Amino acid sequence: MGTGDTTAWRGAMVDELKASGAVRSQSVEEAMRQVPRERFLPTDLPPEDAYADRAVTLTQDGHGFPASTASQPTIVARMLEQLDARPGHRVLEIGTAGGYNAALLAHLADRVVSLEIDPALAERAARRLGPAVDVRAVDGADGAPDAAPFDRIQATVGVWGLPAAWFEQLTPGGRLVVPLWLRPGLEVSVAFERHGDVLRGLSCEPCAFLRLRGAHAGPDGYRPLGDGHFVTADFLDPSGTARLGRLLNEKPTVEEAVPGLARGWFPSLALADERALQIFSLHTGQASSGLYDQRAGALALIRDDRLFGYGDAALSAELRTRAQAAEPLDPADLQITARLADTSPRGSARWSLSRPPFQYDLQVREAAQ
Ligand SMILES: C[S@@+](CC[C@H](N)C(=O)[O-])C[C@H]1O[C@@H](n2cnc3c(N)ncnc32)[C@H](O)[C@@H]1O
Missing domain, CATH: 3.40.50.150 (Vaccinia Virus protein VP39)
Incomplete structure (x- = not known):
């Protein structure tokens, strides 16, 4: 050409x-x-x-x-x-x-x-x-x-x-x-x-980018769960990952509709809750978003306005309530400051992420509030 x-x-x-x-x-x-x-x-x-x-x-x-x-x-x-x-x-x-x-x-x-x-x-x-x-x-x-x-x-x-x-x-x-x-x-x-x-x-x-490889890669972006499923979460250890793979092979203890969820319900939940995770299927190309309580062995996922719970159903009830109440967040509205972790915050942050040597202070831009 x-x-x-x-x-x-x-x-x-x-x-x-x-x-x-x-x-x-x-x-x-x-x-x-x-x-x-x-x-x-x-x-x-x-x-x-x-x-x-x-x-x-x-x-x-x-x-x-x-x-x-x-x-x-x-x-x-x-x-x-x-x-x-x-x-x-x-x-x-x-x-x-x-x-x-x-x-x-x-x-x-x-x-x-x-x-x-x-x-x-x-x-x-x-x-x-x-x-x-x-x-x-x-x-x-x-x-x-x-x-x-x-x-x-x-x-x-x-x-x-x-x-x-x-x-x-x-x-x-x-x-x-x-x-x-x-x-x-x-x-x-x-x-x-x-x-x-x-x-x-x-x-x-x-955006959605491939993750940095090499010495500064940080936690794995996507971990394989078997059967064409991958998980992305910040907190998983190897035994929690293996347990998650087994849970996904069980019959859900909860399966019900969650109608009327606002677009953008998941990012604000993910910023506020360390247990947030997403699971992708290579077969269907679909993503499920939800919460995983590694210690209790409970998983609750929402995919296409349907809720699927595995293990203790209390986590599914919690996800349902919080997803419906979540304030939709447009990622383009985020205001992010990165500062060296040993310096003090400038202004008020609504969410904070610690990833040495930087600390990230996040809020929603004033014009967008
Ligand atoms: C999405 S592609 C970049 C797109 C590209 N700039 C373009 O013109 O379309 C990401 C690239 O980053 C590279 N990469 C991953 N980790 C890296 C690292 N630690 N240092 C340099 N390159 C890296 C990957 O090999 C990959 O080629």
């Missing part, structure tokens, strides 16, 4: 991204009109797939989950708008994958360093990107100390907690855009600005 052939496809994609509000600035628009996405995707992909608003899997892990993808164009555009990279900026990207976003960054800024943990991907992306981007096959959690400081740092891989190196390698007033995994089912791309020892959140965009 020659580059010239795809100009119209690319133009149509950018027009749609503008109409949806994902592309807002002239600089991001121009970069996306110029960079051929197919150059950074598998070579046999037809243009209707290369320019569809979908992520494209590049590599998979042993469970059949994607290990590397070319991100969905909508989220690529939204994050670049959050980043606001400009001529003269030095930019660091973590998660090169095929290199599409790195190529866009090279259009927007002057010096781009991009880090990829998979050496084969890094080597291929380096060939496609040429001298415009300094691609390095390393664990991106350490950043690129020899090329620091950076005016802009963008992670295109989800993190459970921020590595200290990214904070240290950011200029004062510099911007860090990063997909932050807050709680099961709640992940946002946050644009932070560095002020002293604080990263002040400017905006949040809902």
